[in-house]
Structure formats: structure tokens, C-alpha cells
Amino acid sequence: MAVTTGPSRRIVEIVFAAALIAVAGAVFVLSADYPAESAAFPRVLAALLALCGLIVTVRQLRHGTEAGGQPFFAHLPRFLLAVVILVAYVAAIGVAGYLLPSFALAVGLPFVLGYRRLALTVPLALGTLAAIVLIFNVVLERPLPPDVLMHLWETVR
Amino acid sequence: MIDALIHALPHVFAPANLLAVVIGSVAGLVVGALPGLTVTTGIAILIPITFGLDPLFALGMMAGMYNAGSYGGAIPAILMRVPGTPASVATILDGYEMTKRGEAAYALQVAVVSGVIGSALSAVALILFAPPLVKVSLLFGPAEYFWLAMLGLATISALLGDDLVKGVTASLIGLLIGTVGQDLTSGTERFTFGSLELMDGFSIVVLLTGLFALPPVFQMAEESIKEGMSAAALKFRKQRSVLREWRYFLPVWLRSSAIGVFIGIMPGAAGSMSSFLAYNDAKRVARSPETFGQGNPEGVAASEAGNGADNAAALIPALSLGIPGSGVAAVILGGLLVHGLRPGPQLFRDHPDVVYGFMLQMLLSAFLLLVVGGLAATRIFGQVLRLPRVVLAPLIILFVAIGVYAVNNAMFDLYILVGVGLVAYVMEKLGYPQAPVVLGLILGPMAESQLRLSLTISQGNPAVLVSSWVSIIIALLTALVLVTPLYRAWRERQRKPAAA
Amino acid sequence: MKRVFRAGVMGVVAAVALSGSALAADYPTKPIEMIVAFAPGGGTDVAARSIASFMEKHLGGGARIAVINKPGAGGEIGWTAVAQAKPDGYTIGFINVPAINALVVEGKAKFKMDDFQPIANLVYDPGVLVVGKNSPYQSVKDLVEAAKAKPGSIAIGTSGAVGSSEHITILNFERLADVKLTHAPFGGTAPVRQAVLGGHIPAATMNLSEALQLSREGEIRVIGVMSEGRSDYLKDAPTFREQGYDVVAGSSRGIAAPKGIPADIVAKLEAAVDKALNDPEYLEAAKKAEIPLHYLASGDYKAFLEKSTADLEATWKVSPWR
Numbered sequence: 019m020a021v022t023t024g025p026s027r028r029i030v031e032i033v034f035a036a037a038l039i040a041v042a043g044a045v046f047v048l049s050a051d052y053p054a055e056s057a058a059f060p061r062v063l064a065a066l067l068a069l070c071g072l073i074v075t076v077r078q079l080r081h082g083t084e085a086g087g088q089p090f091f092a093h094l095p096r097f098l099l100a101v102v103i104l105v106a107y108v109a110a111i112g113v114a115g116y117l118l119p120s121f122a123l124a125v126g127l128p129f130v131l132g133y134r135r136l137a138l139t140v141p142l143a144l145g146t147l148a149a150i151v152l153i154f155n156v157v158l159e160r161p162l163p164p165d166v167l168m169h170l171w172e173t174v175r
Numbered sequence: 176m177i178d179a180l181i182h183a184l185p186h187v188f189a190p191a192n193l194l195a196v197v198i199g200s201v202a203g204l205v206v207g208a209l210p211g212l213t214v215t216t217g218i219a220i221l222i223p224i225t226f227g228l229d230p231l232f233a234l235g236m237m238a239g240m241y242n243a244g245s246y247g248g249a250i251p252a253i254l255m256r257v258p259g260t261p262a263s264v265a266t267i268l269d270g271y272e273m274t275k276r277g278e279a280a281y282a283l284q285v286a287v288v289s290g291v292i293g294s295a296l297s298a299v300a301l302i303l304f305a306p307p308l309v310k311v312s313l314l315f316g317p318a319e320y321f322w323l324a325m326l327g328l329a330t331i332s333a334l335l336g337d338d339l340v341k342g343v344t345a346s347l348i349g350l351l352i353g354t355v356g357q358d359l360t361s362g363t364e365r366f367t368f369g370s371l372e373l374m375d376g377f378s379i380v381v382l383l384t385g386l387f388a389l390p391p392v393f394q395m396a397e398e399s400i401k402e403g404m405s406a407a408a409l410k411f412r413k414q415r416s417v418l419r420e421w422r423y424f425l426p427v428w429l430r431s432s433a434i435g436v437f438i439g440i441m442p443g444a445a446g447s448m449s450s451f452l453a454y455n456d457a458k459r460v461a462r463s464p465e466t467f468g469q470g471n472p473e474g475v476a477a478s479e480a481g482n483g484a485d486n487a488a489a490l491i492p493a494l495s496l497g498i499p500g501s502g503v504a505a506v507i508l509g510g511l512l513v514h515g516l517r518p519g520p521q522l523f524r525d526h527p528d529v530v531y532g533f534m535l536q537m538l539l540s541a542f543l544l545l546v547v548g549g550l551a552a553t554r555i556f557g558q559v560l561r562l563p564r565v566v567l568a569p570l571i572i573l574f575v576a577i578g579v580y581a582v583n584n585a586m587f588d589l590y591i592l593v594g595v596g597l598v599a600y601v602m603e604k605l606g607y608p609q610a611p612v613v614l615g616l617i618l619g620p621m622a623e624s625q626l627r628l629s630l631t632i633s634q635g636n637p638a639v640l641v642s643s644w645v646s647i648i649i650a651l652l653t654a655l656v657l658v659t660p661l662y663r664a665w666r667e668r669q670r671k672p673a674a675a
Numbered sequence: 676m677k678r679v680f681r682a683g684v685m686g687v688v689a690a691v692a693l694s695g696s697a698l699a700a701d702y703p704t705k706p707i708e709m710i711v712a713f714a715p716g717g718g719t720d721v722a723a724r725s726i727a728s729f730m731e732k733h734l735g736g737g738a739r740i741a742v743i744n745k746p747g748a749g750g751e752i753g754w755t756a757v758a759q760a761k762p763d764g765y766t767i768g769f770i771n772v773p774a775i776n777a778l779v780v781e782g783k784a785k786f787k788m789d790d791f792q793p794i795a796n797l798v799y800d801p802g803v804l805v806v807g808k809n810s811p812y813q814s815v816k817d818l819v820e821a822a823k824a825k826p827g828s829i830a831i832g833t834s835g836a837v838g839s840s841e842h843i844t845i846l847n848f849e850r851l852a853d854v855k856l857t858h859a860p861f862g863g864t865a866p867v868r869q870a871v872l873g874g875h876i877p878a879a880t881m882n883l884s885e886a887l888q889l890s891r892e893g894e895i896r897v898i899g900v901m902s903e904g905r906s907d908y909l910k911d912a913p914t915f916r917e918q919g920y921d922v923v924a925g926s927s928r929g930i931a932a933p934k935g936i937p938a939d940i941v942a943k944l945e946a947a948v949d950k951a952l953n954d955p956e957y958l959e960a961a962k963k964a965e966i967p968l969h970y971l972a973s974g975d976y977k978a979f980l981e982k983s984t985a986d987l988e989a990t991w992k993v994s995p996w997r
Contacts, residue, residue, distance in 0.1 A: 031605055038344065040211040045351065050367060056363040059623050060354045062272075065349055067227055070344040077340075083194030090604065092397040101597065104572070108589045111576065120573045131399045139566055146570050150577050153205060158212065159741050160581045161708075219715040224727040229955055233812025316875025320866075343768025357749075359862045374748035442865040466944060496872060497888060498865045505865070506716030513725055514900065519888035583746055585752075610966070631859050632830040632876055 024094035039059025042068035179527035199239025211578025214244035238536040246290040261447035269474030287549040293483025294541035304673025322649035324622035330455035335607040349615025389596025394517035453481025575664020706739040710768035712753025730953035759784035762935035793976040795948040796929035799969035801902035828952035832879035
């Protein structure tokens with residue numbers, strides 16, 4: 019179990035607050051190039067954001083609460099899996115188009131998370147995609163991301 | 176006017192035109208419910224199809240689409256926490272909590288009835304009070320809009336949540352995201368890193384979807400819940416009836432509708448402001464404000480009534496002066512032009528039957544929504560929740576992905592979506608509220624650009640900000656909104672030791 | 676379920692790929708993508724969608740035109756997509772002068788004007804300078820004198836941002852009249868109209884077609900039209916030239932394709948636009964709506980584009996807008 023718990027809540031709190039302070043710093047530096055009237059508003063916001071980040075950090079360091087020691091993630095491996103799958107999905111859309119990766123996601127994600135009733139997931143995935151194609155592409159003429167299926171179809175002909 | 180209304184009635188209820196409103200409503204519901212599709216898109220696609228048809232047929236479809244589409248956003252918001260439009264964010268706050276409690280059917284019912292009331296009152300305002308309301312809208316210049324944005328930002332105080340610092344942090348994040356893009360007044364590109372896609376700033380729909388729709392997906396993955404909601408939880412008749420509780424909701428409906436109409440007639444105000452302002456108002460006067468955000472039906476009622484009341488009201492400056500009060504109103508103006516109808520005062524003189532017919536259609540479509548949206552659609556949509564959550568979550572992603580892509584037809588937005596979703600999940604688990612991010616994002620740019628615009632026009636003289644009585648009134652209202660929660664907190668503190 | 680899905684996909688696939696080769700003789704054999712560089716529901720979008728359906732009719736043979744919105748960066752994203760598309764006649768786009776030329780002249784855009792093959796111009800809408808009905812200014816001269824008395828005191832509202840065509844026009848006017856004005860960008864046509872009607876801004880620029888009704892109703896006053904002669908739609912409104920300022924500006928919408936597209940396809944599209952604009956049904960609606968139609972065939976449109984680019988280059992040299 020020890021492997022799967024991941025960082026504690028307190029660590030994530032502090033890392034996130036540090037990230038906010040870093041963003042605030044970046045905003046401050048980047049706006050140096052802008053004319054004064056354009057830079058003023060983001061700079062004020064950045065200063066306040068850094069202040070808030072600081073307060074959150076100090077609070078965490080000074081009052082170590084019971085909850086702070088708890089693991090942040092309920093199930094780290096499954097979370098990482100979801101992140102990887104989602105990133106892969108979006109990347110795959112860029113390469114292979116919308117339909118194939120979407121089908122893979124709708125069937126694959128429940129499968130790897132332990133839901134194996136393909137008799138439900140496969141027809142559902144197909145039906146959803148059919149509905150999406152019908153509404154977005156056929157009726158409303160919104161283009162789908164360019165799809166390999168279409169190229170295949172073109173070459174087969 | 177009465178003559179014109181009576182004259183228009185038979186045209187409105189002609190079978191073909193009646194059918195047009197029904198078709199428009201059904202299409203609007205679908206378009207509104209799907210993220211990434213908007214009523215504006217739907218009507219834009221409709222326009223060339225209606226060429227050569229009776230204007231009231233075309234306008235009927237638009238009216239149906241407008242009112243139904245504006246309600247449609249509430250369906251995925253309540254059921255799946257997917258905001259179809261910025262306006263539905265305020266609906267999510269309590270609506271999704273109600274769904275989690277097993278009151279999805281009741282929440283949808285509250286939303287649809289409140290939407291109907293809001294849209295209907297708004298249509299009545301359009302028919303009866305267009306001329307005086309237009310005069311009100313002309314009182315607003317850049318300085319007044321600046322204060323209006325400040326009033327909207329002040330309502331963040333109602334959304335901060337338990338942890339004040341984190342609530343403020345969330346607002347600042349939203350405000351900072353809002354500064355990305357080309358700065359209108361000086362033309363400087365801020366934080367775009369040379370990217371064309373960022374020149375107009377982040378797409379609001381993309382951010383909203385990432386902020387609200389993705390975190391539950393990650394949570395589902397972590398918890399890997401293989402059950403769906405029981406059929407019983409989705410039965411409509413078993414749950415409470417909104418219509419029977421009308422006395423309870425009436426004050427919220429009336430106040431929210433008044434707010435929605437007011438924001439609707441302001442062409443320079445962000446459309447989603449009305450639902451947030453209405454939500455804030457309902458919470459401010461509520462007996463137990465702490466229940467807002469935890470599944471209080473009044474929150475859903477306020478947000479949806481405010482949102483619905485924005486609709487017809489946005490047509491007031493559009494029809495009478497050619498100034499569209501919203502994106503949808505703008506495209507409806509385009510649709511009128513295609514039929515050779517130019518907006519302006521003469522429209523009411525030259526084509527009263529069309530104008531008043533269209534107004535009546537707005538009213539009619541509000542009531543049709545009760546049938547189309549309330550009885551039929553929500554029952555069908557609601558059943559989706561019976562799917563096991565591990566199966567439903569990826570299906571939500573499919574719709575979200577295609578919707579986000581469709582906003583600009585750009586892959587770029589999909590990458591943003593995933594990035595925002597991840598950050599939002601961490602923020603949510605750490606207890607940073609998301610609603611303030613949205614308000615900051617929407618109203619920050621409005622506040623900044625209107626402030627700088629008014630200073631540009633006055634050559635830097637800050638007195639311009641308090642030079643009109645409208646500015647002063649809104650500034651005072653802003654102060655009131657900020658002070659109320661503080662006063663409440665102070666009173667609570669006074670009371671507690673006394674009780675103890 | 677499977678069959679439904681297949682039917683759906685095949686339908687789309689078939690529609691896109693009816694034929695692989697693009698022989699000009701039987702053009703078009705698949706849907707033509709018409710890229711609009713602005714969001715659905717905007718002025719250009721509505722114009723594109725209306726004309727597209729008539730072009731389909733006049734291209735004949737069941738031609739289909741799909742309007743694809745690629746909004747962002749003031750049109751730059753969509754125009755880049757047109758410029759970089761395959762020149763096979765299946766991607767065309769709406770371009771807006773002078774916004775597109777301004778991007779090129781600034782040297783900011785990834786495309787040059789030569790990357791486009793002009794097809795036809797559809798609309799030309801001259802700019803106007805308007806004031807509210809209670810404004811003390813009756814003519815451009817009144818405004819110039821007031822601005823000379825207190826330089827920078829008169830703000831002119833525009834619907835654009837810095838570097839928009841309206842901003843460029845104001846810079847030109849400032850130079851020609853030797854006067855200092857203040858540019859107040861509202862970022863949209865609705866707010867600037869509201870501001871001028873409500874008296875929140877001394878003067879504003881807009882397009883003539885947008886000012887017609889309000890001016891006829893006496894809600895606003897058009898003090899100068901930026902065209903060579905008076906407009907037929909608004910005969911009482913004097914031009915800038917009449918008043919001694921050589922300001923001629925306006926915005927146009929036309930159709931272009933990526934360069935290198937076969938000449939006979941250009942001719943087909945050009946003819947389709949011409950016939951669409953003269954379609955009685957379209958013409959009647961356009962007349963009623965007073966849309967300022969201005970057809971230019973491919974050759975004339977090219978000359979018009981070149982001239983406006985040259986004008987902007989001259990302006991950029993004396994008064995850069997960024």
C-alpha cells in the first residue's frame with residue numbers, strides 16, 4: 019500500500035502554493051516589457067496572488083493539522099493512469115482524428131478500471147459516436163478533427 | 176401596440192409558424208445541452224436555410240432556439256457538472272450537489288420552471304416596456320459599465336467558500352487568466368508568448384469545461400465506481416413538485432427575473448453576469464445563506480430565472496436601436512437583415528406584425544419550454560445517470576472533447592482543456608473554489624477595459640467615474656453587496672456568545 | 676447499433692471523398708470549405724452563410740459549400756489557414772479589407788497578400804464619422820476646430836482595437852487635418868453605438884450601413900462619409916472630401932483562395948459569385964436590408980487589393996499604428 023499512497027496533502031498544498039508564487043513572479047517579470055498602463059493591472063494581481071500563496075504556505079508549515087498528513091490521492095496509480103490515458107487520447111486525436119481514439123477511450127478506460135462488460139460499453143461507444151457525428155458533422159456542419167478513417171476510405175475506393 | 180399584437184396573433188398561431196417554434200425549441204435544447212455548441216452557432220446555421228420563408232417562420236425557430244438553448248445548458252450542468260455556457264456555472268453550484276444527493280429530477284424541474292418564468296417575464300418586459308428600458312440602457316457608458324463589472328466582481332464574496340484566503344486566491348487566478356491576450360486599449364499582447372491562439376485570450380468555454388467537467392472524471396477514475404444511480408432516484412413523479420411550491424419560489428423568481436432583464440438590456444455587460452448576480456441576490460436575502468452551494472434549490476432557481484430573463488431583454492436594444500445586447504441577439508439581427516428587416520425605431524412602424532409577432536413567439540417559446548424541456552427532454556437526459564460512472568465518464572469526455580474542438584476548430588483548445596482539467600482537479604481537492612475563477616475571468620477584462628476606456632475619454636480625469644448618478648448608485652450597490660456578508664458574520668459572532 | 680454507426684461514418688466519409696481527383700471540368704466533386712475568420716453569428720459569418728447557399732445553387736451539380744469558422748487574433752488565424760491551404764479549389768475563404776492588408780503591412784502575419792488568389796469582392800461599406808443628436812458639431816470642420824482649440828480633448832470611439840482599420844483611418848484623418856484626437860477603442864460595434872447614442876463619447880466611426888437607420892431617425896448625425904462621392908442611401912450626408920479632408924476609407928468583404936488554384940476553377944467560382952449576387956431572391960433581400968453590394972470580378976478585385984495595400988504601406992511609413 020505504501021507505494022500507492024503518493025504525496026501527503028500538506029506537500030501538495032505547499033507545492034501548489036509555491037507554483038502560484040512562481041506564476042506570480044513570472045507575471046511580474048514578463049510584464050516589465052509592457053507599457054505601464056498595460057502592466058499595472060496584472061502586476062497588482064500578481065503581487066496579491068504571491069501574498070495569498072505565502073499565507074497558504076505559512077499556514078501549512080505552522081499549523082500541521084491531522085488532515086495535512088493524510089495522502090492527497092485516494093488511489094495514485096489509478097489517477098496517473100487516468101492522466102496518461104487522457105493525454106494520450108488528446109494526442110491521438112491530433113494524429114489519428116476523432117473517431118478511433120474516442121472509441122478506444124470509451125471502451126478502454128472502463129476496461130482498465132475494472133469494468134469489463136463489453137456488451138454494454140461497445141454499443142454505447144458506437145451509439146454515442148454516431149450521435150456526435152450526426153449532430154456535429156451532418157446537421158450542424160461542424161468539422162470533426164481530420165480523421166484517418168476518411169483517408170483510408172479514400173484510398174480503398 | 177395592442178392593435179399590432181392582436182393583428183400578429185393569428186400569424187403566430189398559424190400551424191406552420193407554431194411548428195417552427197417547436198422545431199426551434201427541440202434543436203435549441205440539443206445545442207444548448209452540448210458543450211461547445213451555442214445558440215449563436217445554431218441560429219447562424221439556421222439563417223441561410225430560412226431564406227425565402229415567411230419571416231415569422233424563421234423568427235419562430237430562432238425564438239424557440241433562443242429560450243430552449245439558454246435552458247439547455249442547465250441539463251448537463253445539473254446532471255454531469257458540464258457547463259454548456261458560462262451562465263450555467265451558477266446553476267452547477269447547487270444543481271450538481273442536488274444530483275449527488277439523488278435529487279436530479281427535482282433539480283431539473285426547478286431549473287426548467289425557473290427558466291420558463293424568467294424567459295416569460297423577460298418577453299413580457301420586451302413587449303410592454305421596450306421604450307423606457309432602452310432609455311435606461313443608454314444611460315450606461317464606460318464609467319457605468321466599470322461599476323457594473325465591479326458589482327459583478329463583488330458578488331464573488333458570496334462564492335468564496337469556507338476558506339477566505341483560498342477563495343481570494345481563486346478569484347485572483349481568474350482575474351490573471353483574464354489578462355491574457357491583446358489589451359484592447361493599448362494593443363499590447365499580454366502573456367501570449369507569440370501564440371495567435373492566445374491573442375483573444377483563453378476561450379471561456381474551454382476553461383469552464385476544464386474547470387468543472389474534468390475533475391469529476393479524475394475522481395471517478397480514482398474511486399472507480401462501477402455503479403450508476405438507481406432508477407428510483409431519477410423518477411420524476413416521486414419527487415417534490417415545483418409548481419405546488421410556487422409560493423416558496425416566487426420571491427426568488429421575481430427578483431432574479433428583474434436582475435436578468437436589467438443585465439439583458441446592457442449591451443456591454445457579460446451575459447453570464449445575470450445568473451451570478453441573481454444567485455448572489457438570492458443568497459444575500461436568504462434566511463440560511465450557508466446552505467447555498469450545498470444543494471439549495473433556490474440557488475438553481477435564481478440562476479436559471481436570471482439566465483432566462485436575460486434572453487428577450489437582450490432583444491430590447493437590438494430591435495429598437497440595432498444594438499445587440501448579447502451574441503445571440505446579434506445573430507438574430509443578422510437573421511432579420513437577411514429577411515430585409517432593418518432594426519431600429521422604424522421597424523416597429525413599418526413591420527409591426529413581424530416585430531410583435533416575434534415578441535409573442537418569444538413568450539410562446541418560453542411556455543413551450545415547459546413541455547419540450549420539462550416533460551420530455553429532462554426525463555430522457557436524466558436516465559443517462561443510471562450508467563455506471565466508469566462508463567459514463569469517458570462518454571462525457573467524448574462530448575466535451577468534440578465540443579471544445581468545435582469552439583474554434585482548433586486542436587490547441589484540447590491541449591488547454593487537459594491542462595486546465597488537471598490543475599482544476601488539484602485545486603478542487605485542496606479546497607480552492609472554482610466559481611470565483613470564472614467570475615474573475617469574465618468580469619476582470621470588462622472592469623479593466625471599461626475603466627481605461629473611461630479614463631481615455633476623460634483624458635485621465637478620475638472624476639469621470641463618479642460623474643453620473645447611475646455610477647454612484649451602482650457603486651453604492653457594490654458596497655452593499657460587499658458589506659452584507661461581513662455584517663452577517665459580525666452579527667453571528669455577536670449572537671454566538673450570547674447563546675453560549 | 677454497429678450498423679447505425681457505420682452508416683453515420685460512411686455517410687460523412689462518402690460526402691467528403693466522393694472523388695479523389697480534382698478535375699476542373701467536373702469541379703466541384705466534393706464539398707468546398709469556405710473559411711470564415713470570425714465566429715459564427717458575426718457580420719462576416721452571416722454574409723458568408725447567405726451567399727454560400729446561393730453559390731451552391733449557381734455552381735450547380737449538387738455542389739456543397741461548408742462554412743468553417745476559424746476565429747481568433749482579429750482574423751489572422753483563419754486567413755493563415757486559407758493562405759496555407761491546398762490550392763485545389765476546395766478551400767476558399769472570406770477576406771476583409773483593410774484588416775487583412777493591415778496585418779501584412781505591419782509585417783506580423785505569416786502570409787503575404789500574394790499568397791491569395793482573389794476570386795471576387797462582394798460588399799464595400801464606406802466608413803462614416805457620426806456624433807450624437809445633441810452634439811454641438813454640425814460638420815467635420817466644427818470637430819476639427821474644437822480639437823485644435825484643445826488638442827486631444829475629443830475622443831473618437833471605434834468598434835475595433837489599436838491597429839484596427841478604423842484606428843488607421845483616424846490616424847490618417849489626424850495627419851490630413853493636422854489635429855490631435857484621442858482614439859477610444861470599444862472592441863465591438865454594439866458598445867460604441869450605445870456610447871454615441873447615450874452621449875458618452877463625442878464622436879465615433881462606424882460603417883455607413885450601420886448608421887443608416889439611426890441617422891434617418893435623427894438619433895445620430897453623420898457628419899462625414901469617407902467615400903469619393905455621396906452615398907445613394909444617405910444623400911444628405913456630406914463626404915469628407917467635400918469638406919476639404921481627403922479621407923476615403925471603408926471595409927470590404929470578398930472571397931479569395933490560396934494562390935496557385937487553377938484558372939478555370941477561379942472562373943467558375945467567380946461566375947458563381949456573380950450569379951449569386953444577381954439572384955433575384957438574394958438581390959431583393961439585400962436591397963431591402965440595404966446591404967452595400969459591390970461586385971468586383973477577380974481581376975478588378977486584385978487591383979483593388981493591391982491599391983489598398985499600397986495605401987496602407989504609405990500610411991504605415993508616416994504614422995505607424997502600433
